[in-house]
Amino acid sequence: xxxxxxxxxxxxxxxxxxxxxxxxxxxxxxxxxxxxxxxxxxxxxxxxxxxxxxxxxxxxxxxxxxxxxxxxxxxxxxxxxxxxxxxxxxxxxxxxxxxxxxxxxxxxxxxxxxxxxxxxxxxxxxxxxxxxxxxxxxxxxxxxxxxxxxxxxxxxxxxxxxxxxxxxxxxxxxxxxxxxxxxxxxxxxxxxxxxxxxxxxxxxxxxxxxxxxxxxxxxxxxxxxxxxxxxxxxxxxxxxxxxxxxxxxxxxxxxxxxxxxxxxxxxxxxxxxxxxxxx
Amino acid sequence: xxxxxxxxxxxxxxxxxxxxxxxxxxxxxxxxxxxxxxxxxxxxxxxxxxxxxxxxxxxxxxxxxxxxxxxxxxxxxxxxxxxxxxxxxxxxxxxxxxxxxxxxxxxxxxxxxxxxxxxxxxxxxxxxxxxxxxxxxxxxxxxxxxxxxxxxxxxxxxxxxxxxxxxxxxxxxxxxxxxxxxxxxxxxxxxxxxxxxxxxxxxxxxxxxxxxxxxxxxxxxxxxxxxxxxxxxxxxxxxxxxxxxxxxxxxxxxxxxxxxxxxxxxxxxxxxxxxxxxxxxxxxxxxxxx
Numbered sequence: 001x002x003x004x005x006x007x008x009x010x011x012x013x014x015x016x017x018x019x020x021x022x023x024x025x026x027x028x029x030x031x032x033x034x035x036x037x038x039x040x041x042x043x044x045x046x047x048x049x050x051x052x053x054x055x056x057x058x059x060x061x062x063x064x065x066x067x068x069x070x071x072x073x074x075x076x077x078x079x080x081x082x083x084x085x086x087x088x089x090x091x092x093x094x095x096x097x098x099x100x101x102x103x104x105x106x107x108x109x110x111x112x113x114x115x116x117x118x119x120x121x122x123x124x125x126x127x128x129x130x131x132x133x134x135x136x137x138x139x140x141x142x143x144x145x146x147x148x149x150x151x152x153x154x155x156x157x158x159x160x161x162x163x164x165x166x167x168x169x170x171x172x173x174x175x176x177x178x179x180x181x182x183x184x185x186x187x188x189x190x191x192x193x194x195x196x197x198x199x200x201x202x203x204x205x206x207x208x209x210x211x212x213x214x215x216x217x218x219x220x221x222x223x224x225x226x227x228x229x230x231x232x233x234x235x236x237x238x239x240x241x242x243x244x245x246x247x248x249x250x251x252x253x254x255x256x257x258x259x260x261x262x263x264x265x266x267x268x269x270x271x272x273x274x275x276x277x278x279x
Numbered sequence: 280x281x282x283x284x285x286x287x288x289x290x291x292x293x294x295x296x297x298x299x300x301x302x303x304x305x306x307x308x309x310x311x312x313x314x315x316x317x318x319x320x321x322x323x324x325x326x327x328x329x330x331x332x333x334x335x336x337x338x339x340x341x342x343x344x345x346x347x348x349x350x351x352x353x354x355x356x357x358x359x360x361x362x363x364x365x366x367x368x369x370x371x372x373x374x375x376x377x378x379x380x381x382x383x384x385x386x387x388x389x390x391x392x393x394x395x396x397x398x399x400x401x402x403x404x405x406x407x408x409x410x411x412x413x414x415x416x417x418x419x420x421x422x423x424x425x426x427x428x429x430x431x432x433x434x435x436x437x438x439x440x441x442x443x444x445x446x447x448x449x450x451x452x453x454x455x456x457x458x459x460x461x462x463x464x465x466x467x468x469x470x471x472x473x474x475x476x477x478x479x480x481x482x483x484x485x486x487x488x489x490x491x492x493x494x495x496x497x498x499x500x501x502x503x504x505x506x507x508x509x510x511x512x513x514x515x516x517x518x519x520x521x522x523x524x525x526x527x528x529x530x531x532x533x534x535x536x537x538x539x540x541x542x543x544x545x546x547x548x549x550x551x552x553x554x555x556x557x558x559x560x561x562x563x564x565x566x567x568x569x
Contacts, residue, residue, distance in 0.1 A: 085465050090389045115467035125458035127477060138466035141476065185462070192466060 034061040036196060036226045037082060042096035044077050044086070044250075051077050053250045055096075059243075061195075064218060064227040066241035066258070068234055070278065074250040075230045079198050082228065083117040084110050100196075115142055117196040118189035123205050124181035126173035126188070131165050134173045134184055138192040151191060159187035160217050179210030186217065190225075197221065199229040203236065215240050234274055238262050246270045328554075335551025338544035348512045348525065351534060351542040355549055357514050361524035362556070364429060364515060365508060366497040369436025370444075370490060377441050378486070381448025382474055397449075400442035411438050412503035420507060427509025427523035435503040440493035447492065451485025452478050484567045491564040495557045501528040527553050 037059040044052035052074045059065050067075040080086040081094050084105060098105045105113050115138070126134050135152045144151065152169070156162040161183040165176070173184055182202060189197060199218070203211040218227055218240055231237050237244050238258060245255040246267075254261060254270045265271045272278060289295065346354030380400070384393045412435060419431035455478040463473045479486075509523030510533070516522060530549035534542035 083465060085461060088461065088464055111467040111469055113467075114465055119465040121458060121461065121465075123458060125456070125462045127459060127462065128481060137463070137476070141463075141466065141468045141472045188462075188466065 035059065036061040036101065037228075038097075038099040038102070039078075040097040040099075042078070042081065042094065042098065044074070044081060044095075045093045046077075046089070047091040051250050052081075055247075055250075055252045057245060057252060057255055059226065059228060061226050062222055063242040064222050064229060064240055066237035066244045067228065067230045067247060068232075068237050068244060068273075069247035070273065071232075072249075073247040075247050076200050078247070079119075079200055079228060079230050082196070082198055083114050083119055085114070085119060111142075115192045116194055117198060118192065118194035119198045120182070120185050120189050120200070120202050122201045124178060124185050126176070126181050126184050128172065128174055130170045131173050131176070131184060132169040135188050135191050138188060142192055144192075155187040155191040156184075158190050158221065159183045160213060161187055179206050179213070182206060182210070182214065183217070186214070190221075194225065196226045196228065199227065201230055201232055204232060211236070234262075246273060248273070331547070331550045331554055334547040335554075338548040339551055343545070343548050347514060348530070348545070350512075351537055351539050351545070353512075353545075355527065355530060355545060355552065357511060357525040358527045358530050358549060359552060360514055361508070361511070361526040362498055362528070362553075364524065365432045365436055365504065365526055366494055368429060368433030369440050369497050370494055372433055372437035373440040373444050373493065374490065377444030378448055380445045381486075382452060382479075384445070384449045385452035386470065386474070396445075400445045403438070403442045407502075408439055408500055409502035409506075411435055412506035414438075415503060416506035425520040427507065428518070428520040429508065429515065429522070429524055430519040432504050432508030432524065432526075435507045436497045436500060439500060439503065440497055443493040443496065444486075444489050447489025448482070448486050451482035451489070454485060455481045487567045488564045491560050491567075495560045498556050498560070499528065499553055501532050504528065505532070 035058045037057070039055060039057045039059075042052055042055040043050060055074075055078060067078065069075050077086065081098065082105075086092045086094065087110070100108075100113070100117065127137060129137070132149075132152055135155050136148050139148060139151055153162060153166075156165065161180060164180060165171075165184075173181065176184060182205075186197075186202075203214055206214070215236065218229065221227060222242075229237075229241065241258045243256065244258045244261045246253045246261065246265075246269075248269055254265060254267045256266070261270065262274060265274065343354045344359070345356055347357040348354060380396055384396055387393060415431050415435040415438075419425050419434060420427060425431050459477055459481070460473055463477045468476065504526055508526060510529050511523040511525045513525075515524050527549040531546050531553070534546040534549075537543070
C-alpha cells in the first residue's frame with residue numbers, strides 16, 4: 001500500500017511500519033534555528049586511521065537531525081564525539097572544535113557534559129539491576145536530591161514504558177523484551193533531563209512495530225530535547241527528522257532540510273545513495 | 280545424473296588398503312599414548328592422594344586438632360591457627376594493591392604503564408618462593424628488626440599472592456561487556472562510579488575466584504614462611520612482630536625426616552589438613568562461578 005503524498009523519488013513507504021506525520025516543506029514549521037551544537041573542523045582518528053575529515057555542521061535546538069550514510073562513513077564516530085564518549089575507546093583521537101551553546105565541550109567537565117547530552121546505543125544495554133535502579137542510576141550518580149520515585153515515573157512515562165512496567169519496577173531489566181529494554185534505555189537517558197539526546201541506530205535491533213513506537217516517541221520528545229539520530233534506514237530519516245546530514249567516507253556531503261534532501265538533493269552522490277544505487 | 284560406481288572411483292586412488300591400515304595404526308598409537316599419559320598422571324595423583332588420606336587419616340586424632348605442638352608430639356592447633364592467620368593476612372594485604380592494579384590495567388590500558396605492570400606481575404609469578412622468603416628475611420626479619428613474625432610472614436605471602444589477584448581481577452573486569460560501561464559513562468558517571476557501580480558487581484565472582492586461588496597457594500607455601508615466620512609451639516599471642524608462629528607446612532617439612540613415629544604422624548596429619556583446606560577453597564570458588 002502506497003500512501004499518496006509520501007512517495008519520494010526512488011523510495012516506497014514500507015507498508016508494515018506507519019510512521020508519524022511527515023512534515024512537508026512548511027517554512028513555519030521550522031523556527032529560525034537556535035543552534036545547539038556548532039561543529040567546526042572536526043577530524044577524528046582511530047590510531048593512525050582518519051575517519052572524519054573536516055566536518056562542519058550546526059545542529060539546531062528542538063529539532064530532530066538525522067545522520068545517514070553507508071556503513072563505515074563515520075556517522076557513529078561523529079555522534080560519539082558530541083558527548084565525548086569516544087574518549088573511552090583507546091586509540092581514539094579528535095581534533096577540531098565542538099561548541100555546545102557556545103561552550104567548547106573539550107574544556108567542560110566531561111561528566112557535566114554527558115549529563116546534558118545523553119546517549120542511547122544501538123543494542124539495548126540496561127544494567128543488570130532492577131528497572132527502577134536502571135532509571136535511577138543516572139540520578140543517583142549525579143547527586144539528585146529530590147524525590148527519586150517521582151522522577152523515575154516521569155522518565156518512564158516520557159519513554160512510553162510506564163504503563164507496561166509500573167507494577168514490576170523491581171523486576172530485573174534484563175527480563176524485558178528488546179523493545180522494552182531500548183525504551184528503558186531511553187528512559188534512563190531522559191532521567192537526568194538532558195538538553196540533547198543522541199541515538200545511535202536505536203531501532204536497528206528492533207521489530208517494525210516497536211520501531212514505530214520509538215519514532216513516535218522521538219517526535220514528541222523533540223519539544224523538550226534536541227535529538228540527533230544516526231540511522232541506516234533512510235525511510236526512518238525521512239519520516240522522523242527535520243534535518244538530514246549525509247556522510248560519505250568521513251566527509252559531510254550534504255546537510256539540509258529533510259524534505260529537500262530527499263526530493264531534490266543538491267549533490268549527485270546524495271541522490272545516488274538515497275535512490276539505492278549504493279548502500 | 281550418472282552415479283560413478285564404487286569400483287570406478289576407487290581405481291583413481293590406488294593403495295587405499297595400505298593407507299587404511301596406516302591410519303588405523305596411528306589412530307591406535309595416538310589413543311594409546313593419550314591413555315598412557317592419563318594413567319600416569321591420574322595414577323600419580325591418586326597415589327599421592329591415597330597416601331595422604333590413608334596415613335593422615337590415622338594420624339588425625341582429636342588431640343591433634345585441639346592441642347599445640349610439644350616438641351615432636353602433641354597437636355597441630357598452633358599450626359592450623361598460624362596457617363589461617365598468615366593466609367588471611369597475606370590476602371588482606373594483597374587485596375587493595377591487587378584490585379587497584381587489576382582495575383587500572385583493565386580500564387586504563389592506554390599508555391605504557393598497564394603493559395609494564397602486566398609484565399612485572401608475570402615476572403613476579405615466576406620468582407621462586409624461596410627467593411621471596413630470602414628477601415623477606417634480609418629486609419623484614421633482620422634489617423627492620425621484626426624477627427620471625429606474623430607481619431613478615433603475611434607480607435611474604437602477600438607478595439606471592441599479588442600477581443594472581445592482579446591478573447584475575449583484570450580478566451574478570453575485561454569480561455564485563457563494553458556496552459555496560461559505555462552506558463554508565465554516557466550518563467555522566469566518573470571512572471570511580473563506573474568501577475564501583477557497574478563493573479565490580481558484575482566482575483565480583485571472577486575477582487573472588489582469584490582471591491581464593493591466591494589463598495589456596497598461600498596455604499601450601501613453605502619456603503617463604505621458613506624465613507619469615509619461623510616456627511612456634513604456641514598459639515599466637517597477637518603480636519605482629521617479634522613473635523614467630525607455626526604453620527602446617529612446617530610440620531610437614533620438619534617432622535617427616537625425624538626418626539620418631541609420632542613426628543611422622545603429625546606430618547601426615549598436617550599434609551591431610553593442608554589438602555583438606557585446599558579442597559574446601561576449591562569447592563568455595565566453584566560456588567562463585569555462575
